Amino acid sequence: MTGMVQVQLDLSNPQSHLLGVQLRFEAPQRNQRVSLPGWTPGSYLIRDYVKQLEGFKAHQQGQVLPVTRIDPTSWCLDADPDGGPVTITYAVMATELTVRTCHLDQDHGFLALAAVVLEVEGKRWQPHQLCCRLPKGWRAFVPLPQDGMGAWLASDLDHLIDSPLEAGTHQERSFAVQGVPHRWVTWFADPATEAWFLERHPQFFDDVERVCMACCRLMGQSVPASSDYLFILHLLDEGYGGLEHDDSTVLVYGRRNLEAENGYRKLLQLIAHEYFHQWNVRRLTPAELRPVNYQRATVIPTLWFAEGVTSYLDQLLPLQAGLTSAADYFKDLGEDLSRYFLSPGRQVQSLRESSEEAWVKLYKADAYSASSQISYYLKGAVVSLCLDLHLRRHQSSLAKVIRGLWQSHGRHRRGYQEADLFAAFEAEVPGLAALLSHWLMDVDDPDCSGYLLDVGLALEPEMSSHPWTGMTTRQDAGWLVVQRVQRHSPAERAGLMVGDELIGLAGQRLHKPEQIPALLRAEQNQPLLMARRSTLRELTLCSSAPQPKRYVLGPVAAVTAAQQAAQEAWLQQRAG
Numbered sequence: 001m002t003g004m005v006q007v008q009l010d011l012s013n014p015q016s017h018l019l020g021v022q023l024r025f026e027a028p029q030r031n032q033r034v035s036l037p038g039w040t041p042g043s044y045l046i047r048d049y050v051k052q053l054e055g056f057k058a059h060q061q062g063q064v065l066p067v068t069r070i071d072p073t074s075w076c077l078d079a080d081p082d083g084g085p086v087t088i089t090y091a092v093m094a095t096e097l098t099v100r101t102c103h104l105d106q107d108h109g110f111l112a113l114a115a116v117v118l119e120v121e122g123k124r125w126q127p128h129q130l131c132c133r134l135p136k137g138w139r140a141f142v143p144l145p146q147d148g149m150g151a152w153l154a155s156d157l158d159h160l161i162d163s164p165l166e167a168g169t170h171q172e173r174s175f176a177v178q179g180v181p182h183r184w185v186t187w188f189a190d191p192a193t194e195a196w197f198l199e200r201h202p203q204f205f206d207d208v209e210r211v212c213m214a215c216c217r218l219m220g221q222s223v224p225a226s227s228d229y230l231f232i233l234h235l236l237d238e239g240y241g242g243l244e245h246d247d248s249t250v251l252v253y254g255r256r257n258l259e260a261e262n263g264y265r266k267l268l269q270l271i272a273h274e275y276f277h278q279w280n281v282r283r284l285t286p287a288e289l290r291p292v293n294y295q296r297a298t299v300i301p302t303l304w305f306a307e308g309v310t311s312y313l314d315q316l317l318p319l320q321a322g323l324t325s326a327a328d329y330f331k332d333l334g335e336d337l338s339r340y341f342l343s344p345g346r347q348v349q350s351l352r353e354s355s356e357e358a359w360v361k362l363y364k365a366d367a368y369s370a371s372s373q374i375s376y377y378l379k380g381a382v383v384s385l386c387l388d389l390h391l392r393r394h395q396s397s398l399a400k401v402i403r404g405l406w407q408s409h410g411r412h413r414r415g416y417q418e419a420d421l422f423a424a425f426e427a428e429v430p431g432l433a434a435l436l437s438h439w440l441m442d443v444d445d446p447d448c449s450g451y452l453l454d455v456g457l458a459l460e461p462e463m464s465s466h467p468w469t470g471m472t473t474r475q476d477a478g479w480l481v482v483q484r485v486q487r488h489s490p491a492e493r494a495g496l497m498v499g500d501e502l503i504g505l506a507g508q509r510l511h512k513p514e515q516i517p518a519l520l521r522a523e524q525n526q527p528l529l530m531a532r533r534s535t536l537r538e539l540t541l542c543s544s545a546p547q548p549k550r551y552v553l554g555p556v557a558a559v560t561a562a563q564q565a566a567q568e569a570w571l572q573q574r575a576g
């Protein structure tokens with residue numbers, strides 16, 4: 001069909017881990033450019049997918065086309081505009097098992113199509129057709145409509161790239177949410193896990209449906225935003241993550257996580273998080289992502305809203321669905337608040353900076369990051385809690401603001417600017433925009449305790465029983481090695497850095513991290529023997545008084561009737 005880009009994928013040789021790709025299109029330009037995306041929306045890191053691409057060739061009328069490489073991700077084809085369709089072939093090495101990369105082996109195939117499909121310049125907004133060659137007995141699961149002939153149809157390149165592909169012999173499970181079709185497919189990396197999982201959680205699909213309905217209710221919608229939704233779950237031994245799409249999500253979860261006391265609850269929260277993204281970020285989208293620039297990093301000052309609000313709500317949604325208790329919610333929220341208040345980087349990087357620097361900081365964290373960075377997921381969730389409780393003081397709520405933004409922007413697919421967020425909060429409570437601006441641009445903490453008191457809760461520190469050094473250590477090939485050194489800490493003052501080998505403290509030979517706390521004497525100079533590269537050094541460590549090791553969220557001593565009422569309204573997400 002003229003104007004359509006045809007994409008054929010060949011997964012029929014999975015043991016090679018090589019995915020064959022063929023692109024065919026008509027009416028090429030004379031100097032036809034094609035390029036491979038550098039990243040995939042939702043995961044803000046330039047991944048250089050092109051490093052997995054090999055054997056690039058282009059043909060027209062049976063002749064090899066001369067090709068010029070313009071940059072590492074782009075090619076220019078010397079095509080004849082009147083010479084008929086152009087065919088491009090190449091292979092993609094699929095050995096990286098994450099939600100935003102490709103993996104193909106004898107057990108299954110998973111493709112993030114940003115890593116696979118070239119953008120044909122001038123044809124990004126043309127329909128794209130997808131066909132697949134699969135090993136015998138395999139099926140492919142793709143969140144795209146089918147044409148009745150075995151092919152899938154995407155309205156344009158962005159639609160295709162937004163459609164992950166899972167393939168294998170796995171079974172699909174269908175269910176409806178408010179009458180809207182949903183499909184669920186799980187790849188159990190260890191086939192024995194399937195029976196184990198379903199035996200432990202026979203009600204799993206009912207629970208998923210309830211979480212989905214809770215998301216719709218929170219958005220004030222009778223049906224989901226998507227009209228046909230696909231869940232893909234990779235259930236591995238270990239792992240945690242998700243990636244959101246318009247009509248699907250890809251989840252990774254570990255069996256070991258599931259075995260933990262809070263493991264099933266955390267899985268429901270992950271499902272709620274990614275499902276809620278079909279509104280917040282996929283359709284209610286920062287203007288900077290409309291349209292997406294696949295070739296370069298885009299500064300998005302409002303990523304905290306996309307991820308922080310969703311992270312705040314993902315803990316509340318299973319509670320709304322009636323699947324978890326208020327006590328569990330307080331435990332999970334307390335853990336997040338604890339992580340936040342124990343993150344020294346929150347006093348260095350503002351929330352807005354964290355959003356803007358996602359590409360080079362959050363996604364490239366190293367051993368020093370904790371001292372200089374704060375996650376926009378984590379602080380974004382803390383600010384969202386404060387926003388919700390502030391709005392509730394004024395008979396409004398965060399959900400009301402999100403629904404308003406959905407009406408003004410999301411449902412029309414109009415991207416929002418940071419100023420639109422400020423205006424939406426200011427319209428609910430005069431003065432809130434200034435307060436939000438302070439929370440975004442400055443590094444001092446919002447008054448969490450004051451807001452929590454509104455709902456009868458308090459965050460209490462739990463003190464460590466040992467002096468504080470500000471370092472963590474780990475065993476590495478038999479050595480005791482410094483893993484982290486907090487800025488302005490006793491360990492930093494002593495002269496330690498990440499990677500140093502610790503040999504002795506206070507006259508004792510060191511072997512294991514557990515030995516250190518018992519040897520520490522607060523406010524006393526203690527000799528420390530260590531090695532860096534090939535040199536031994538004697539340092540002096542002066543640890544300080546014990547610090548909080550965590551914070552716990554619980555009810556205040558005497559909860560008033562007003563606090564109780566405010567807490568119930570908040571937990572049920574009724575307007576304040």
Ligand SMILES: [Zn+2]
Nearest residue numbers: 273277307310
């Ligand atoms: Zn997210």
